[in-house]
Amino acid sequence: MISFDLKLKRYDFSLDVSGEFDDGITAIFGPSGAGKSTLLNCIAGSLRPDAGRIELDGGVVFSSVDAVWTAPDKRRIGIVYQDGALFPHLDVQRNIEFGYRLIPQAIRRFDPLDLAEFLGLSALLARKPGELSGGERQRVAIARALAISPGLLLLDEPLASLDAARRGSILNYLRRVHAEFKIPMIYVSHSITEVVSIASKAMLLRDGSVVGFDRPSALLLRAAALGDVVATDPAAEYTRAERFENILDGVIGESTGHSTMVRIGDLEISTRRQNRNPGEKIVVSLGASQIILASSMPQNLSARNIVKGTVAQVWSSDGLVFTQVDAGPKIIVEITENAMTELGVTVGNDVFLVFKSSSVDVFDA
């Protein structure tokens, strides 16, 4: 449980936020300059707010009223940075063990080598950060942060410097970390895709203030419900700006000819031929704008994938409409407002999702 209420003023920026996060994965998102990293740094202890209070797990780490201040090295918060911030002069094992060596025996929950194995790093222990790929570096960063048995994990745009192929895989690791070790996580990002995909709650910041705090999809929905105000609602700006990617877990199925089947829950979709073995766990990425919506079963199409589902939510923003369709996994589709009006589709209706197998990207899990 994390609660905070703080004010911070710098040259041309001021932060005034308060909130309470549970033990799940909470996202803080907003545009650059909104104050996300500033807030994160305040919680971490590398920045000192001008006024307010921060409580972590029942312990007060900052209080301007009572003059309490816990230094960053005493807060036991694991931090994963955007570029990993690994120590270049130490190998992977030493990096992971850096903080581990400094915590008292009694507090140690995790063994660095076990963490390395959990994150698939066992073969890389002797390598230096300069010899690792981006995804590998982030995994080391996660292991390093976990090694101090933190009471809280902070992630500052952890996927921002990775290419698309890696993001899904790391997101998966993070979900598994949370499920396995049950450590509360605060996830800072400007990407809606990531926020929707990983967080159970999201705090939307803009210009140093909180403008929303809810489930990610609800935040986006709220934008739709505001009607005319939609265009200026910050949540709406996001959906407009991002090319939304659906990120789903799947398993490789049979391969025939030029295509491979992928199983996502009860759904089977076709993708380009993969050089992978059946049963292999993978991550699938499908762009929201690459899916065609049909109100009735289409015929004679070249597209390999036609999926039936029910419309669960609809929200619109500046001429675009986003629909969340329940087809087993929940898939978000982006179409124009005009198209939506013509189709006459609303919540509860059955629809068909059409997309080519080439629109389905497969990544390592």
Added chain:
Amino acid sequence: MTSVCDQRQFQRLIDLRCVQIAFLLAIAIFGVSCGGDGDNPDNFDNRAPLIFAAASLANVLGEAASLYETETGNRVDFNFGGSITLANQIALFGAPADGVFFVGERPAEVFAEAGLVPAPGYPNTFSNSLVVIGPNGAARLSSLEHIASVKARFAIADPLLAPAGVYARQALESAGIWDEISSRAILMLDVRAAMAAVESGNVQFGIVYKTDAATSDNISVLYEIEDGYSPIGYMAIPLKGASNEDGAAKFLQYIVSEPATLTLFERAGFTIAGVPGRPGPNR
């Protein structure tokens, strides 16, 4: 892949070794030069007395100190330079001299102005005279005024820094040519530097002590200046309150009384036993 890693580790190992070696070397040098063979810069020891002396005494005092060491086993350290420069260092800035062996009147004045009372010593021990020198083989001068007609540059000690310069200027003023040729004067830090300037061939004339000229094979004496300047007097005095006042006193006493050293001075060209009638500095 592994060879790259090994290479990097190897490199770091070398760097580390280099740093360690350099560090040990530094300590070693420091230790050795501290322990040293007597050139001990440590301030707290019972060490050799430090005598500040006129540059013209360099050779003869060195020989005298050797005699002293042979006989008593005690070493003496010297700092040679222009007597006025050195006197100022002592009087104004507290240079740690234990005794002085200066020439001229100005150093005594400097001490008096600073309120320094020298211990009883030997205010008028030796005397000297001035000569004009030139490069080897140069023609002798018929008179001092000849320097003016040649229109060449000449080297003397800076009158502000060494009495040799004061005496030289007095001599030239007495000959009536100072105003004319002063612009051609090259002023050096002390009388030996003036002589070196002539030795190097960069200056045609120099005015130095007779005793200086005697030490060099690279110059010729062109003229002996008999008068026109104050009598040249040397004072050998320990400094009251200095850390090794006793050591200095013992050495200075040895020089002025021991026949062997007096002979050294005579052979070098100094005249002995002061100058009759000249009052010395305060006792």
Added chain:
Amino acid sequence: MNTDISIVALSLQTAIVATAVTLPLGMFFAWLLVRKEFRGKFALDVLVSLPLALPPVVIGYMLLWAVGNNAWLGQLSLSWFGSTIAFTWFAAALAAAVVSLPLVVRSFAAALAGVDPKLETAARGLGAGPARTFLTVTLPLAYRGVIAGVLLGFVRALSEFGATIVVAGNIPGRTQTVPSAIFTRISTGDTEAAWRLVLVSVVIGIAALAVHNWLLRRSTAGQPRSGRSVGRSNW
């Protein structure tokens, strides 16, 4: 009596002491200038760099004024240690330290600036205190530049003349360093003896600079280049 070796030894000794003093002091100032923001930072920068802009004799005279026998510090030394500061080897070391400090600070600052402050923040977040972070993260990443700075400072200390001769004099066996000895030998026309020491100086200078440059070239390898290198560390 005053052999070449003893002069070189005295010079080396003075320079080593001067470097031993400027190393921690220089690192402290460099760290302040690179990592901290505070009022008066500009003044500190100017003050530390001042010896670079002043003629060495001026520095020597200012030191003389500060530690001479008639000054408070000189009197203090007299009563505590029974000896003066001016015209002793201590003054020679002091002069060498003062003139080499700006070079050391600048070199160290450049070395520290090459370390990403983010790494220091990360180390703190992992539980390392300020000292441990400096020793285990900052220094290992900056150490080549630090060594280069030490070398530069050492060479500068070794070659100091103007300040030394004013505040420490040119006393053979006590404060006569290599440069001072060369000057004396030139002045008295002992050219052969002067050349011997000149040779020693040149050799030391070339060796030190060669190592210095080699170190600097190697110090930028191995670190990932990131955007902000000079900046406040969020400590």
